[in-house]
Every structure is written in C-alpha cells, then in structure tokens.
Amino acid sequence: MNPIVVKIILFILSLSILIVLHEFGHFIPAKLFKTRVEKFFLFFDVKFALFKKKIGETEYGIGWLPLGGYVKISGMIDESMDTEQMAQEPQPWEFRSKPAWQRLIIMTGGVIVNFILAAIIYIGLIFTYGEYTLPTDKIKDGVWVTDPELGAELGIRTGDKILAIDGNPLENLDRIGVELINGNSITIERDGKRIEKDMPVDFISKMIEKEDRAAFIFPRMPFYIGGIPEKSANYNSGLQAKDHVIRIGTQEITYFDEAKAALEQYKGRATEVEVIREGKHVQIPVQVSDTATLGVQRGRVELKDLDRLGYIELKHTEYGFFEAIPAGIKKGVTTLVDYVKNMKKIFNPDTGAYKGVGGFGTIANIFPDTFDWEAFWDRTALLSVILGFMNILPIPALDGGHVMFLLYEMVTGRKPSDKFLEYATLVGFVLLIALLLFANGNDVYKWLFK
Known part of the structure; x- marks a missing residue:
C-alpha cells in the first residue's frame, strides 16, 4: 500500500479514537448527572451527516468534516450557538440548571480522559515492549x-x-x-x-x-554501502551493497564521517578501499570523483545494529505489569511537561518557533508509513496529551474557557450572563478558526515552497 495512504489511514484512525473517547469524557458525567445530551458526533455534520441514528434522547452520528467532534448538551452555550434554546426558561435536565461543581466535572471530563488514555497507552507500550534508551x-x-x-x-x-x-x-x-x-x-x-x-x-x-x-x-556510524547507482564510476568496481568500508587508501576509518577527509586525499584519482564482506576482508580498487566521493549510497544502520557491532x-x-504503571505515568507527565515547554517557545516570537506550527498535514506526517502498531500507539498517546492540553487552555469555545467561567462563578458566586457567554464563545471560535487557518496555511506553504 502507498506509504502516504498508510499515514492517512493511521492518522484518521488515531484521530477518531481520540475524538470519541474525549467526547465520552463529557457524555458520561452528563448522563450521570441526568443532563440531556442531544447529539454525539464524530467529525462535524455541517449541513449533513454521513451517518446518524437516534437512540433514546441522543442522536449519534458521523459527520463529513474531520476537524473534530462534539457532544451537544442541552442548555449550554457552545459552538452550536443555539440561542433559541437559551432564550427559553431553564429546564431541570439542562446543563445551566445543574450545580456549578457538576458542570465543572462535565466540562473537565474530556481532558481527564485524554490524560488517562495517554497514561494507559504508555503503560501498555512499556509493559509490552519495554524501553530502549541510548545512554x-x-x-x-x-x-x-x-x-x-x-x-x-x-x-x-x-x-x-x-x-x-x-x-x-x-x-x-x-x-x-x-x-x-x-x-x-x-x-x-x-x-x-x-x-x-x-x-x-x-x-x-x-x-x-x-x-x-x-x-x-x-551516534557516529560505520560506513556501510547501501547500493551503487549504475551511473557511478564504481558501478563495476566490485563494491557491493552491505560492504563495511574500513580503509580508504592508506587511511583506516572507523566512522562514516571520517570518509570525507580520507577521500579528499585521492580526489580525482584511483585508490583502494578495504571492506568487510560476510566476515572477510576484501580489497577493491576504486575511482574517487573530483568531488571526493565514491559515488555510492550510504547504507542505513539501525541503533540495534550499532549495539550489536559494539559502537554503542x-x-x-523490561517491566512487569505493576512496574509499568508508574513508568507509563511518568512518561505521560514527561511528555506533557515537554509540550508545555515547547508551547512557551512558540509564544515567544524571538525564537521563531511559531514557524513550525503545523496543521493536519504535519500531524499526519508523524505517523509511520507502514502498519507499525507500536509507533501508532506511541503517536496516539502523544496526540492525546496534546489534545488534552490544548482543550484545557482558557480560551472561550474550548473546554478550558468553560472551566474558566465556572471557576469564576464558584469563587464569586456570580454567574456570567448568557449573552456574555455567547459573545465570548464567538470570539473564541474566531480565534480557533484563525489558528486553524494559520497552522494549515503553514503546511501548504511548506508543501509549495520547501
């Protein structure tokens, strides 16, 4: 299967899992507190839905616009901007009629699920695969x-x-x-x-x-040959893929980075290289180009191969199940702390980090181009942390915006007016659209000009 198609499939699968579980984080406490949930959608159903079915008082469905998902909770100012409902008298089953502490739990439920999910995934990965590190x-x-x-x-x-x-x-x-x-x-x-x-x-x-x-x-790597192109002057020299080059002319080399200086001595001339092939030392005459190269492709060397060869x-x-629990939680916390530090750099214009902000193309590109499930779940855990952090930011229209106003209400005893919440949500929504356009615009710019 085409690698790009694989990336897209894995990205959509990961996004779907994260959206559904995030929205369940709102849905479950809402139902526990007897708050009516009118809609539960994966992706947005602007104008129409790919699928929808009403079960009880809730309509479940899949939209066509894969920019997120939502639950529509009765009596709540959200992105639906349902002002008609809010103009009516509050009903006992509505969000606005519930105590502030219940509304706070409903609004933080999605973010809590994201962080718990990331920890669970990391625990599972560490328990299943252990951890490889390079001291x-x-x-x-x-x-x-x-x-x-x-x-x-x-x-x-x-x-x-x-x-x-x-x-x-x-x-x-x-x-x-x-x-x-x-x-x-x-x-x-x-x-x-x-x-x-x-x-x-x-x-x-x-x-x-x-x-x-x-x-x-x-890490510094040995010089392994990956292949010899037909146009290379050394195509018929006797060099072969997987040859390990250990000497160029009279100079022995341990690492690939040492090859350039050795080749400079023989630029435009013939010399001899020594390689290790299947455990045997082989001497091969070669022609060095005017640019001090052998005209070969460098072979890929995995870290596990470097370990086996003694370079690193x-x-x-390895972790037992109960050992993996604190290790997985620690990895989740470390991931969150790293991301928060990264965001601080982005918000400092002097660093230029904002240039690296990317949209859906950048996110999809972090997924492997093969069905590597270890890598898939690792990326999904990372995205779960990012989704949780982004949603808790105190921006109106995000969960964090609702939490900010709820905390204000709980501290002061005064609830912001519905009209204020409508305007604040609208402003927040405009900010989010601007950020979305900027991030995806960066992707388009890189694709066209880099």
Missing part, C-alpha cells in the same frame, strides 16, 4: 553532527560529547531533539575540555528552515 555515557567517540552549519550555530562538532542541557545532565541521547528545542544552553566535552555555550534565541527557527535536516545529531550500548529495560 550518552555509552557512546564511545562522541556524536555525529550531520549538518555542520546547524552544528556551528549551536557550537557543537562531530566527536563532541553532550553532557547537559540547561545544566541538567543529558542521560539519554534519544532525548536530544526535544531538549534542544526546549533548552537555552548546552554543555559539551571536546578534547577532554568542558565547554558551556548559550543557544541562539532563534535556533529553533534555523532548525525549522532546514526541515529535512532538523534532526542532525546522531543500548539499554533495554
């Missing part, structure tokens, strides 16, 4: 900076060891991406010396501008 102290010869320009902005080079971000020890290299995005300073070790550097305020912006190279720090030491931690 920084097990990386023998420092990191590989694949984009020297970005590395220079940060003040880091290939071979450096990353010790800390913002003074906090970086224990696992697999967290380097999120730590760089949220951090302000970096501590490295170079040639035995400890160096501390402040990150440029607009470093995130520079990473976004190089979207295809935003991930640019990896992965740490695999």
